[in-house]
Amino acid sequence: MSKVAIVTGAARGIGLATTDLFLEMGWRVAMVDRDAAELDATATPRDGALGFVCDVSDPEAVAELATQISAKMGRVDALVNNAGVAEFGPIEECDFTTWRRVMATNLDGVFLMSQALTPALKETHGAIVNIGSISGLRASTLRVAYGTTKAAVIHLTKQQAAELGEYGIRSNCVCPGPVRTKLSIAVHSPAIIAAYHDAIPLNRYGSEREIAEAICFLCSEKASYISGQILAADGGFESTGVGLPALRS
Incomplete structure (x- = not known):
């Protein structure tokens, strides 16, 4: 029986690119997303993929999801906790409702999904890959809720590795840097793009496929x-601290 990966936030972006790479590798994929329409549009045409509508911040929904996936897919070899929300703004304007909304998906969702799927992962000595962010490795303006959740996910990853390793379950975290997505293209001005390029040693944004390659590698036997490792897939962004504009000029 072919291996099975669960990918949350799978209907678009990094989650969809990860789904496609798993399928190319011969895995089957349980695509999880709360956007039912988008999930149906992306899961239906993909052989080897099944769509599951779920809000990963809802404990009851996650428990039901785990039961459904085990029944329909038969096994779970990898869990990719990719679902997340990004809401940016000044720290003084981040009200508690916004704070909790970001925490619920980005942190609670990772905890709930991992806990619910641990029994299935025990059976296969499977892998968890949590999606963090460069914003969890170093602080940045306008990201008080987002960056804090990602920093917490990084530590949660280490906690999982420490406690679940005795069952043969591996847990790692991929922290993407700036990635060229439809959203970033739409909202990043030419000045922002130029500033990012100047601060990234590889002098460009990453692609969704490049992040997927890191995720699928960590899920694989390779x-x-x-x-318990934190892999920054960021073109060297985290290594430079303040960036390289002065050196390049």
């Missing part, structure tokens, strides 16, 4: 002795 990473069978890698656990």
Whole structure:
């Protein structure tokens, strides 16, 4: 029986690119998203993929999801906790409702999904890959809720690795830097793009496929002795601290 990966936030972006790479590798994929219409549009034409509508911040929905996936897919070899929301703004304007909304999906969702799927992952000695962010590795303006959730996901990953390793379950975290997505193209001005390029040693945004490659590697047997690690897939962005504009000029 072919291996099965669960990918949350799978209807678009990094989640969809990860789904496609798993399918190319011969895995089956449980695509999870709360956007039913978009999920149906992306899951239906993909052989080997099944769509499951779920809000990962809802404990009861996640428990039901775990039951459905086990029944329909038969096994779980990898869980990719990719679902997330990004709401940016000044720290003084981040009201508690916004704070909790970001926490609920980005942090609670990772905890709930991982806990619910642990029994299935025990059976296969499977892997968890949590999607963090460069914003969880270093602070940035306008990201008080988002960055805090991603920093927490990084530590949660280490906690999972420490406690679940005895069952043969590996847990790692991929932290993307700036990625060229439909959203970033729409909202990043030429000045912002130029500033990012100047601060990234590789002098460009990453692609969704490049992030997917890192995720699928960590889920694969090629990473069978890698656990508790934080991989920044960021073109060297995190390594430079303040960036390289002065050197390039």
